Amino acid sequence: MTSAQVDNGQADGPKAVDAPAGEGYQRGLGARQIQMIAIGGAIGTGLFLGAGKAIDRAGPSLILAYAIAGLVIFFIMRALGELLMYRPVSGSFSEYAREFLGPFFGFVTGWTYWLFWVVTGITEVTAAATYMTYWWDIPQWLSALVFTFILYGANLISVKLFGELEFWFSMVKATAIIGMILICAGVLTIGFSDAGDTATVSNLWNDGGFFPQGIGGTLMTLQIVMFAFLAVELVGVTAGESKDPKTVLPKAINTVPWRIAVFYVGALIMILSVVPWSTFKPGVSPFVAAFEEMGLGIGAAIVNFVVLTAALSSCNSGMYSTGRMLRDLALNGQGPKAFTKLTKNGLPLAGTTFSAALMLVGVWINYQWPGDAFNYVVSFATISGMWAWIMILICQIRFRAKADRGELPQSTFKAPGAPFSSWFALAFIGLVIVMMAVDKDARISLYCAPVWGLVLGVSYLVLKARNPENKAFAKR
Numbered sequence: 001m002t003s004a005q006v007d008n009g010q011a012d013g014p015k016a017v018d019a020p021a022g023e024g025y026q027r028g029l030g031a032r033q034i035q036m037i038a039i040g041g042a043i044g045t046g047l048f049l050g051a052g053k054a055i056d057r058a059g060p061s062l063i064l065a066y067a068i069a070g071l072v073i074f075f076i077m078r079a080l081g082e083l084l085m086y087r088p089v090s091g092s093f094s095e096y097a098r099e100f101l102g103p104f105f106g107f108v109t110g111w112t113y114w115l116f117w118v119v120t121g122i123t124e125v126t127a128a129a130t131y132m133t134y135w136w137d138i139p140q141w142l143s144a145l146v147f148t149f150i151l152y153g154a155n156l157i158s159v160k161l162f163g164e165l166e167f168w169f170s171m172v173k174a175t176a177i178i179g180m181i182l183i184c185a186g187v188l189t190i191g192f193s194d195a196g197d198t199a200t201v202s203n204l205w206n207d208g209g210f211f212p213q214g215i216g217g218t219l220m221t222l223q224i225v226m227f228a229f230l231a232v233e234l235v236g237v238t239a240g241e242s243k244d245p246k247t248v249l250p251k252a253i254n255t256v257p258w259r260i261a262v263f264y265v266g267a268l269i270m271i272l273s274v275v276p277w278s279t280f281k282p283g284v285s286p287f288v289a290a291f292e293e294m295g296l297g298i299g300a301a302i303v304n305f306v307v308l309t310a311a312l313s314s315c316n317s318g319m320y321s322t323g324r325m326l327r328d329l330a331l332n333g334q335g336p337k338a339f340t341k342l343t344k345n346g347l348p349l350a351g352t353t354f355s356a357a358l359m360l361v362g363v364w365i366n367y368q369w370p371g372d373a374f375n376y377v378v379s380f381a382t383i384s385g386m387w388a389w390i391m392i393l394i395c396q397i398r399f400r401a402k403a404d405r406g407e408l409p410q411s412t413f414k415a416p417g418a419p420f421s422s423w424f425a426l427a428f429i430g431l432v433i434v435m436m437a438v439d440k441d442a443r444i445s446l447y448c449a450p451v452w453g454l455v456l457g458v459s460y461l462v463l464k465a466r467n468p469e470n471k472a473f474a475k476r
Helices: 003-007 031-041 050-086 093-100 103-132 140-154 159-189 214-219 222-229 234-241 245-253 256-274 286-293 297-331 349-359 361-368 373-404 420-438 443-466
Strands: none
Touching: 050 214, 050 222, 050 245, 050 256, 050 286, 050 373, 050 420, 093 103, 093 297, 093 373, 103 140, 103 297, 103 349, 103 373, 103 443, 140 159, 140 297, 140 349, 159 256, 159 286, 159 297, 222 373, 222 420, 234 245, 256 286, 286 297, 297 349, 373 420, 373 443, 420 443
16 A cells, blocks of 8 residues: 555545555655644743743843754754655654664664653643643643543544644644743833833842852753753654655754754843832743733733643644654564554554553643653653654764765755754753752753663563564664
8 A cells, every 4th residue: 555545535534544655654744734733842841831830940141041052953853854855754763763873773763752752741741730720720630631622532533634723723833932022122122011110131130140049040940941942852753644745844954053042042032121020920921920010910811722732732743743753663673563553544543542641641640740740751751752852963973974885875955063952952951960969859861871771672682582583673
């Protein structure tokens, strides 16, 4: 069965059919959808909710942390772009790890990235439930349960609908941030709102200086900062369902610098200029808090709706990517065969259903620890998500070395400054991991990571022993 044949299938429900030996997905994601997925992927709870805790720890110096981390993210995305132009596949990082580092690393990367999105889905649905309490006094676990079921249903229709939903979700998020920047600019220049004369750019250094908690306080926010950027690599997973990946993906990746400059650095400069940094508190969206301090209650309610949209958008992306990653593992003999099946409209039903079921763990977390749920899952999501970035960088270094020796064709979208930029990005990620070890709140992820690694190692050995002739366990 070819990709075209899959496209002709009727979307008459989730009845699964055997998948072809190839990928078999519909190429239903157009240029504007990929662009907005790329833009929206980096606008989620890490910015809207997690930034409150980061501001409390670092003050205005958080702006510098986002700028430096943003440069590292650009290096990572250009490394990914070089690999995608060499071979655009839906398995993305798992496929590259399998090719350049061996089957074990492909196995670990695929399952770890799957786990990342499951945990991130829990994070996002937790944040969405938190935002609902702004309007109504309802249990967090109930909101989390309802949102999980709604998004699961949305992912069983078609990839084209997924892309359209993400387009509008991302449009709402981007428009809201730009609108907030313009309002803050108006407050600073014209002086309306309750902020009055206290709104000034000097707030960036007057209240204890640019580093009010010291450089150590800024370094301690790196885990939160990097979590905010997790999901920018999602465009790599869309490669197998993009209509024209070799044209669309480079354009999407090249938007990374201005996305970070506007949505992170620009937004924080404006917020922290209008409202002194000491006003913000952990667990409260700085965007909502800023509007409340300016006396713009309607604006605060609108922003709360936008950040709710952002959380649901990220969770929706999580359900999308987990099904694809499980199917890639299954097609390579490194996951249950049931995950290879597609519905008639080209959707990985089994993998999506399995992942959504595990995301319901988020409902239980919200029931047991409604106050600490977000912090618990953020740290583990960060370490598992950064593994994908590490694999991207190492694989790009290996690919470039082989291409320079003439063993592989050169990519048409070379990463600037590579391999030095990739080594710098790896060193920065190493620093983040060290700071996570120092932070008692984030340290739990470093305890969980070795346990997860042991589970994967044992599972891999068992699968290899049971299938000694399987080519999936042979180095390519």
